[in-house]
Amino acid sequence: MRALSLVRWVRAGRGPPRGPGSRYTGNGGHRGYTGHSENRHSEHRPQDPPQKVSVEVLQHLEQLALVDFRDREGVERLQKAIQFADQLQEVNTEGVEPMDSVLEDRCLYLREDDVTEGNCTKELLENAREKLEEYFVAPPGNIPLPKLEERETFLQGS
Amino acid sequence: MAAVVARGCGGVWRRARQCGAGRPGPGPGPSPPGQRAVACNKRGGAVPAGKSGLAPWIPVVGLEIHAQISSNSKLFSGSQVQFAAPPNSLVSFFDASLPGTLPVLNRRCVEAAVMTGLALNCSINKKSLFDRKHYFYADLPAGYQITQQRVPIAVNGSLSYSLCIDNKMSQMVTKTVRIKQIQLEQDSGKSLHDDTGCQTLVDLNRAGVGLMEVVMEPDMCCGEEAAAAVRELQLILQTLGSSQAVMAEGQLRVDANVSVHHPGEPYGVRTEVKNINSIRFLAKAVDYEIQRQIEELENGGTILNETRAFDSKLGCTVPMRDKEGKQDYRFMPEPNLPPLILYDTKSLPANMNHQQVINIDWIHERLPDLPSVKREKLVEQYGILPEHSFTLLNEDGLAEFFESVVKQTQMKPKKVIGWILNDLLSYLKQHSLTVKESPVSSFLLADLLNLLEKKEISSTAAKQVMAIKAGNRKVLNKLIGLVQRKTQGRSNPALVKQLLEKKLSE
Numbered sequence: 001m002r003a004l005s006l007v008r009w010v011r012a013g014r015g016p017p018r019g020p021g022s023r024y025t026g027n028g029g030h031r032g033y034t035g036h037s038e039n040r041h042s043e044h045r046p047q048d049p050p051q052k053v054s055v056e057v058l059q060h061l062e063q064l065a066l067v068d069f070r071d072r073e074g075v076e077r078l079q080k081a082i083q084f085a086d087q088l089q090e091v092n093t094e095g096v097e098p099m100d101s102v103l104e105d106r107c108l109y110l111r112e113d114d115v116t117e118g119n120c121t122k123e124l125l126e127n128a129r130e131k132l133e134e135y136f137v138a139p140p141g142n143i144p145l146p147k148l149e150e151r152e153t154f155l156q157g158s
Numbered sequence: 159m160a161a162v163v164a165r166g167c168g169g170v171w172r173r174a175r176q177c178g179a180g181r182p183g184p185g186p187g188p189s190p191p192g193q194r195a196v197a198c199n200k201r202g203g204a205v206p207a208g209k210s211g212l213a214p215w216i217p218v219v220g221l222e223i224h225a226q227i228s229s230n231s232k233l234f235s236g237s238q239v240q241f242a243a244p245p246n247s248l249v250s251f252f253d254a255s256l257p258g259t260l261p262v263l264n265r266r267c268v269e270a271a272v273m274t275g276l277a278l279n280c281s282i283n284k285k286s287l288f289d290r291k292h293y294f295y296a297d298l299p300a301g302y303q304i305t306q307q308r309v310p311i312a313v314n315g316s317l318s319y320s321l322c323i324d325n326k327m328s329q330m331v332t333k334t335v336r337i338k339q340i341q342l343e344q345d346s347g348k349s350l351h352d353d354t355g356c357q358t359l360v361d362l363n364r365a366g367v368g369l370m371e372v373v374m375e376p377d378m379c380c381g382e383e384a385a386a387a388v389r390e391l392q393l394i395l396q397t398l399g400s401s402q403a404v405m406a407e408g409q410l411r412v413d414a415n416v417s418v419h420h421p422g423e424p425y426g427v428r429t430e431v432k433n434i435n436s437i438r439f440l441a442k443a444v445d446y447e448i449q450r451q452i453e454e455l456e457n458g459g460t461i462l463n464e465t466r467a468f469d470s471k472l473g474c475t476v477p478m479r480d481k482e483g484k485q486d487y488r489f490m491p492e493p494n495l496p497p498l499i500l501y502d503t504k505s506l507p508a509n510m511n512h513q514q515v516i517n518i519d520w521i522h523e524r525l526p527d528l529p530s531v532k533r534e535k536l537v538e539q540y541g542i543l544p545e546h547s548f549t550l551l552n553e554d555g556l557a558e559f560f561e562s563v564v565k566q567t568q569m570k571p572k573k574v575i576g577w578i579l580n581d582l583l584s585y586l587k588q589h590s591l592t593v594k595e596s597p598v599s600s601f602l603l604a605d606l607l608n609l610l611e612k613k614e615i616s617s618t619a620a621k622q623v624m625a626i627k628a629g630n631r632k633v634l635n636k637l638i639g640l641v642q643r644k645t646q647g648r649s650n651p652a653l654v655k656q657l658l659e660k661k662l663s664e
Contacts, residue, residue, distance in 0.1 A: 117251075
């Protein structure tokens with residue numbers, strides 16, 4: 001699930017589809033593996049060389065997910081992950097409603113409004129690295145990642 | 159306690175130029191209220207260009223209101239919902255987001271949301287979905303909040319509220335605000351910021367408590383309208399029992415979205431104002447922000463699409479740390495929860511465990527009288543004025559007190575209402591007492607009014623008795639003085655006081 005939303009998201013950051021010089025025909029094409037013409041799926045096909053993920057996109061991803069693409073290997077791994085997820089595009093999903101969960105036909109169980117849990121402060125705090133009088137201790141607010149120039153990440157080189 | 163009825167505004171504002179003196183440049187903040195020309199047409203129409211010659215501004219105010227659901231346990235777990243408990247004592251493994259835990263939906267929370275949706279004239283979605291909204295914060299242990307972003311439980315409703323046209327409360331106008339949607343979502347924990355220690359203390363007692371987010375469309379135009387709308391919503395929620403909606407305890411939280419534009423032009427950039435802790439502050443915050451935006455734009459500046467916090471001490475809004483830049487919440491469907499299906503009498507499944515079924519029609523039939531209906535009934539039944547009915551409902555327990563007195567006295571309701579609103583209520587206010595804490599019981603007041611009706615006592619005397627009973631110590635001392643005179647100084651003042659106080663407490 002996360003891979004797919006990541007792919008969709010990264011694709012959204014790539015900009016407009018390729019121009020008239022593209023092999024892709026304007027009327028939705030007859031290339032079986034992308035049988036539908038929605039823009040977001042039509043930009044890229046698995047057999048094309050993988051587009052590089054731009055520095056801006058990487059930076060934004062880093063801030064959102066609080067990961068650090070520290071070196072070329074990290075960025076390459078990301079690109080390989082996107083490529084892997086792109087295989088999903090081979091399936092023709094035209095006219096098919098997206099499925100959120102394999103549980104969609106199940107009944108959502110409704111619980112009675114009774115108090116059945118809680119009162120386990122000690123247990124919960126056992127795993128906390130830092131605590132203060134039954135409070136969890138956290139850093140003050142969100143600490144933003146240092147700016148691009150101040151960091152030692154591979155992104156600087158790209 | 160906020161005034162339920164506020165002056166209406168016509169929706170068009172204009173900033174005043176100081177007469178005579180040159181206008182100072184962009185100052186530290188908006189001019190004090192006295193200099194602001196609120197050129198509002200009280201009937202709600204547009205105001206033609208006035209003496210200042212400036213193009214008028216139309217403020218646009220929308221609200222996002224989070225109401226804590228009144229339930230025993232949380233939205234997706236069985237830990238208790240309670241205000242002020244020892245830190246992290248009302249937290250289950252799920253609330254702490256420990257691995258291996260799953261959300262289980264609380265039936266009562268769904269019923270509360272359906273009741274609220276019906277009371278606000280919404281369409282209830284028979285199928286609604288849950289989603290994850292991702293962001294990082296210490297009081298959100300999972301890193302996401304479960305909410306209903308795609309298909310919420312209720313949509314397209316409306317809320318009617320009333321405002322006074324003038325200060326005398328003799329003319330009221332009814333306005334409507336559209337309700338975009340109501341969605342179920344989780345509350346986050348509480349962060350206590352410790353500036354000296356450079357750390358944040360996190361208490362997860364509140365994490366996972368059920369919330370109803372009520373989104374009001376930007377149909378309001380000033381602080382007073384926003385305050386009146388929220389006050390009416392608060393009364394509705396309290397009547398339904400779906401939320402106790404006490405702002406001071408964080409059970410009702412309001413964020414305001416504010417923008418200004420010239421008539422005929424597209425809407426301006428909006429800012430979000432948070433950290434509003436009372437209905438009075440809501441009106442102040444909205445009005446300040448409108449004024450700030452008008453001044454900024456008239457001085458050639460621009461409005462940033464940002465989140466601002468209301469500082470109640472300074473009475474102004476300031477940009478909020480940690481909220482700079484647009485947030486990308488990466489919404490995704492909550493994979494652990496199938497769709498929420500609700501039924502009505504027609505679609506009720508035959509062979510399902512009825513504990514697992516929520517019937518919208520069943521809930522609709524059992525809705526109590528909403529405040530607007532109660533007011534109408536009071537006016538019709540007792541012949542009091544609409545404004546009176548507003549005041550009666552605005553004070554917790556006052557309407558019941560009034561009806562109780564009416565039952566026990568021969569005095570006509572139209573006269574009784576004067577005693578309730580002018581005498582009793584003002585005494586209670588003076589001594590900061592609620593109706594329930596009133597030293598004057600309905601029985602006592604009825605008794606007093608009966609004496610008055612039978613002309614056995616005078617109106618002045620009745621007022622004095624009420625004053626004493628309501629705790630006016632000065633009048634008590636006066637009585638002691640009278641007794642002293644009558645007994646020609648032969649009585650023991652302390653004993654007299656004791657005896658009188660004993661009599662009064664009966």
